[in-house]
Amino acid sequence: MGRCTFKLLTILMFLVVSQIALAQNTINSVRVWPSPDSTRVVFDLNDKPDFSYFMLKNPARLVIDLKNTDKLDSLPAIPKKHQIVSKLRYSKPKDSKSVRFVFELARASKPVVFALLPTDPYKHRLVVDLVDKTPKAEPVAATNTSVKKRELQQERDIVIAIDAGHGGEDPGSIGPSGTYEKDITLQIAKRLERMIDAEKGMISRMVRRSDYFVNLNTRTSIAREKKADFFVSIHADAFTSPQPNGASVWVLSLRRANSEIGKWIEDKEKHSELLGGAAGVLKDTASEKYLAQALLDMSMDHSMKTGFSVAEEVVSELKKVAKLHKKVPQAASLAVLKSPDIPSILVETGFISNPREERLLKTAQHQERLAKAIFTSIKSYYLQNPPDDSLFAKLKSQFPTKHKVRPGESLSILANRYNTSVSKLKTANNLKSNTLFIGQELDIPQS
Incomplete structure (x- = not known):
């Protein structure tokens, strides 16, 4: 009987120890994503984080407590060029089962802290967004210097906003060999930027210049701040099977997409919000009201017609350099196309989920051809339909x-x-x- 009791106690102790071990949440990594006016720090964890946070002044600090978690061997350094956060360090925890992180802030910042559920390719995450309360203007690339001077003239440049899809925490679709959509889109976007800035009478404005996430609702706001005449969002398509292939061009539909690929793209956009952080979207109820009111305005009708006209041009040019998935512009209800005052299109440059197209999209030659097709189409449209105060309008009257x-x-x-x-x-x-x-x-x- 004593021997049985001993075995039972041993088993119970083993179960208790096992439960304690299972309850311990592990931090797998800490990733830092700097952008021009904010810094995002992401804690990758095995399980859902149990956290709390508060701010301290003089000097400014953000303190985060993670319960039931162990320390990492080392914490990442914060890039010096983005000094919203000057240092990330540990401090004395509240108890033996907690870890306390201290973000030393270089300037006044507004923290947004939230947890994200697992979404491929990530597990549980704790996201810390620190936004500069006094953001500086995004530096203009060297290639824009000579073009910027022309804006002082009466005949202004036509401003094209270039949106490289996804970025930072949101990789977009992932190809069979591990290629991230966010990398392909940025490479093509930079090629398009170079072509536009080399054209007299046109100038580009990049929505993102490097690997960081920009909220979908913010992308068109950035284009508006930069006084864009046109907005082009660059993506690489994907599907649940590897067979679909070819490029396509999308315009705004006020209804739900009626094709399987269209539904996939709409779902992928929601997926993008989850990867990048849905907190801002959930709070942004005013934007829906603004959109509903703006839809009644004639500007939406003009934007949609212009977007469709340019989309037709892009389809015509793309078929010269790539296989087309659809031979006419497709329509879907996508956030980046909903600006009532800026004509917009979304270009899917190919299916990154298709092994052959994934390899093609990674080549410099194919990226150049795709960028050239988009550039030629936009230029062609505005040569025919220039804004009255633009240099293109003056050129049109002469030739x-x-x-x-x-x-x-x-x-x-x-x-x-x-x-x-x-x-x-x-x-x-x-x-x-x-x-x-x-x-x-x-x-x-x-x-």
């Missing part, structure tokens, strides 16, 4: 606009598009009949 005839186009369609008449088109091009040929180049007379 005739060219148009290459596409399938399904007629003189009456082109006359309506370019705000002219069939008779003027025929006179400008010495046409004896109304017959047009695919590939025929026409001079478009000025209105």
Whole structure:
């Protein structure tokens, strides 16, 4: 009987010790994501974090207590170029089962601390966002210097906002060999930036310049702050199976997408918010009210028409350099396309979930071709439809606009598009009949 009791006690002690061991949450890593006016620190954990935090003044510090957690061997250094957080260190914990982190702050910052549930490729996370209360203007790239001077002239540059999809905590879709969508989109975006800035009468404004997350609702706000005439968001598509392939162009739909790929993209956008931190989205109820009111305004109708026209141009150019998944622009309800005052498109440059296209998207040559197709399309549209106060408008008045005839186009369609008449088109091009040929180049007379 004594021997049985001893065995029972041994088993009970083993179970208690096991439960204590299981209850211990482990910090696997600490990652730092600096951006121009904020710093994000992410704690990767095995289980859901049990945390609390408070602020201290003189000097400014953020203190976070994690219960039932052990220390890491070392903490990452904070990059000096982003001195919102000057140092991350340990301090004396509240008790033996806790860990206390202290963020030494270089300036006044607003902390946002929240937990995220596991979302591939991550486990549980504790996210700490520290936002500069007095953010500085984003530095302009060296390639923009000469272009920026032209903004002082009366004939202004047409401003193109370039949004490299995903970033930082949000990798986007992940290819079979481990390629992150966020890296591909930034590489293509920078190539497009270089082409736009080299074009007289155009200037680019990057939504993100390096590897950090930008909230989806904030991306169009940044474009608005930079007075963008047009917004292009660059992505690499994905699906649940590796078979789908090809590029596509998306415009805003006021309804739910009616294709499987469209539904996947809409879900992926929600997934992006979860990876990057949904706290800001959940609080931003005013933006929905603002959008509902703005939809009643004529500007939304203009933005959607312009976006669709540019999307058609992009599809036409993309088919010269890549396989198309869809031969016409597709529509979906995506946050980055919902700005009522800025025409917008989203370009899916290919399926990163397809092994062949993943390899292709990683090559400099293919990225250059994709960027060139997008650039050519946007430039072509604004040469034909320039803002009245732009340098392009002045150039249009001095030189005739060219148009290459596409399938399904007629003189009456082109006359309506370019705000002219069939008779003027025929006179400008010495046409004896109304017959047009695919590939025929026409001079478009000025209105």
